[in-house]
Amino acid sequence: MGTNAKRSALWLCLGAGFITLLDQSVFVLAVPAMSASLHADPGSVQWILASYSLAFGVALVPAGRLGDIVGRRTLFISGIAVFGASSLLGGLAADPSWVIVARLLQGLGAGTLNPQVLGLLQDIYTGHGRAKALGAYAAAGGSAAVCGPLIGLVLSFGDPAISWRILFLANVPLVLILVPLAFALLPRTTRESRNRSSVDVLGAILLGGVVIASLVPTIYGPGIVAVVSLGLGAAALVSFAIWEVLYHRHGGTPLLSESLAKSKGYALGTIVALCQFGVGAGMAAVTSFYFLSGTGLAPLAAAAILAPQAAGMLLASSSSWRYLARFGRAGIVFALAVGLATLVAKDLAVQLFDDATAALAVAVVGLLQGPATGLVVAPNQTLALGHAPAGDAGVAAGFFQLSQRFAAALCSAAAAGMFLQAHGGSARAAFHQGILMCCILLGVALVAGALDWRREARTQAPGAKGNGPQNSTAAVVVSVTEGTTTAAGPTAGGTRRTDVTEAVDA
Incomplete structure (x- = not known):
């Protein structure tokens, strides 16, 4: 653009x-x-x-x-x-x-x-x-x-x-x-640039249940409704965590x-x-x-x-x-x-x-x-x-x-x-x-x-495992001032430069 x-x-x-x-x-x-x-x-x-x-x-x-x-x-x-x-x-x-x-x-x-x-x-x-x-x-x-x-x-x-x-x-x-x-x-999204991921419908429903169940007690106050709601919310949270693991294992x-x-x-x-x-x-x-x-x-x-x-x-x-x-x-x-x-x-x-x-x-x-x-x-x-x-x-x-x-x-x-x-x-x-x-x-x-x-x-400490700006908040801060950050480690052509969105924690 x-x-x-x-x-x-x-x-x-x-x-x-x-x-x-x-x-x-x-x-x-x-x-x-x-x-x-x-x-x-x-x-x-x-x-x-x-x-x-x-x-x-x-x-x-x-x-x-x-x-x-x-x-x-x-x-x-x-x-x-x-x-x-x-x-x-x-x-x-x-x-x-x-x-x-x-x-x-x-x-x-x-x-x-x-x-x-x-x-x-x-x-x-x-x-x-x-x-x-x-x-x-x-x-x-x-x-x-x-x-x-x-x-x-x-x-x-x-x-x-x-x-x-x-x-x-x-x-x-x-x-x-x-x-x-x-x-x-x-901007229109081209087919090539789209993420070809699947839609986790059940995960979305379970996560929504956690949010709703957590809010209900603040509206109705202490009582049986709050107890039941929090119990359902806890169950939905556990179910969400289990489902996410299973969904990932099956290729979703x-x-x-x-x-x-x-x-x-x-x-x-x-x-x-x-x-x-x-x-x-x-x-x-x-x-x-x-x-x-x-x-x-x-x-x-x-x-x-x-x-x-x-x-x-x-x-x-x-x-x-x-x-x-x-x-x-x-x-x-x-x-x-x-x-x-x-x-x-x-x-x-x-x-x-x-x-x-x-x-x-x-x-x-x-x-x-x-x-x-x-x-x-x-x-x-x-x-x-x-x-x-x-x-x-x-x-x-x-x-x-x-x-x-x-x-x-x-x-x-x-x-x-x-x-x-x-x-x-x-x-x-x-x-x-x-x-x-x-x-x-x-x-x-x-x-x-x-x-x-x-x-x-x-x-960022010397000798730390995963040391390098690509593994830290510093990578993002550097990108604010320079637009890019330098990844640690040489490449075939010298130092490799990468966009900040590639910075992920070690």
Whole structure:
């Protein structure tokens, strides 16, 4: 592809990713008006909040594999079309159950679309250009996080019974624009370039069962339903693991390929993404519920509290590729540590100050937390996906985003449950519980990042087995600055150069 064609495809991918991420960030502010308009009970509210991320996560891995097989262009167009049609359904819904159905279908469409976005960026760009493209994708997410509260703010001045419907219906004209552009701008997949893998249907069903069973307890709370659901989820997880082995032995291509499963850099990066994304979704829900419901703050003020953090993330994401080139995984570990400190600072502000002072303090701390988040998302994504085998780009992106959406569904539903069960003066206690949940997750991310940092250092140590940039995170960092990396060991013609996508852990 030429430079102009690559740029056009990039902007199309960013636009599609933007509206699916915007839909999630703006919807949190619309839930109170929607629940009042439709007289939704607490259980329905939690399903409305969780259903989008849940369906998104269920679709990601199968859609990533299908994109590898039949081509990303077809899946991209199908996903965005389903997203638009279900947006129309949601905008015309007359009761909570229809909203839940619409959100599930929106999530399926978005979950089909997004692995193709990441896969296309990996297919089109390499090295330095890929890092910048992934940084732009993270910046698009940051832009959605900035615009979400602002759009919610504007709509809050209108009729609550209509404003939430506009959030659904606004997607329809955007999709009508993006679909023709996708036909015109996205590269066609030739038969020779397609991955001739088989489709692991049963594996996809079992993996979807694990995701759904894990979410049910956060919606229904402790009880027999939770026990049965967790038991079924555990059984589905074991069955999935056994089936993947058997499917591979019989010549099929499992969802989680052996080379991908053995990539330590990919696994640790995915753990960081899972925890960090869960923190982002959890904190958005905790902050919104506390200041909107716990303190009775006006939507305008609540949006103003969230905006500085989102703006900081946007600014940091846009230049995070430079940060990655300079500091590598060590920079990500430092940013995670800063993010953990900001969580503690927010909790102290809410527990010690009056509502007005706490709101101002949370907004100010967000100015630091936003950049810390922005310096984690795109760099970690670049490093993790850089360790994925070239033939598994789509499914690697699918599993990576599955971890994010699974965490988002789990944490947003858990945060909603904390506040829906709170009464009177216990809103601060619910906020503290939400912060504690996020601190634990970010602590796990910090440990995973530190382990990957240590793994890289040990791999690069003189005399280490598998020593060489092709076996470490350093290969990806080098590719950010040079576009390629030099593989260890001479070849017949001298030093062999290879694209970063060939870098797989020893």
